[in-house]
Amino acid sequence: DVKVTQSSRYLVKRTGEKVFLECVQDMDHENMFWYRQDPGLGLRLIYFSYDVKMKEKGDIPEGYSVSREKKERFSLILESASTNQTSMYLCASSPIGDSSMGYTFGSGTRLTVV
Amino acid sequence: GDSVTQMEGPVTLSEEAFLTINCTYTATGYPSLFWYVQYPGEGLQLLLKATKADDKGSNKGFEATYRKETTSFHLEKGSVQVSDSAVYFCALSDPSGGTSYGKLTFGQGTILTVHP
16 A cells, blocks of 8 residues: 655644654655645645755745655754644655646644644 | 635535535646545545546545536535545646646635534
């Protein structure tokens, strides 16, 4: 069964901490995405990557960075966590050659910054 | 740019009622269309999709037809169950070239609650 795995389901971090959210996919997909989901705001794209070491900003990149050193792994980094980054974070992947495939999502990481 | 508009929720129904969640889109070219479902505390799962005009996607009793003339992809189910309570997202994929190829544009999501 193909999978996108997010390393943590729940995280609690303190304000100012550096936070790493990890995402691994086993489908050999080129594209990987990070979204955050907040009530009433839907899904908002933070960053995406279409290849190793390549990244593009999404709609809300401020306060975040990403790393893609290997094809299967896409990390989201909160350089200095703040309370307004408390949210559900969703990772997804998709193949680059077929726009009809859609995304495969991970189960999400619910991050609370205190 | 591309956009997806879903009916606003929340939608509350009794078990065995008929469900429609409206979705309309704006896109250049010929996008693929998707419905995703998110159960409480989970990520999104692909529910169904359609890749060209007049295609009907179906899964778990849900159906949606790709209507190019009305730019719509409404989700329907004839008889909902309590277990269908979830958030439903309509989405389209960018068929253009470049790094945005295949990138999804999502609607805002519709919360469905089904009571016994």
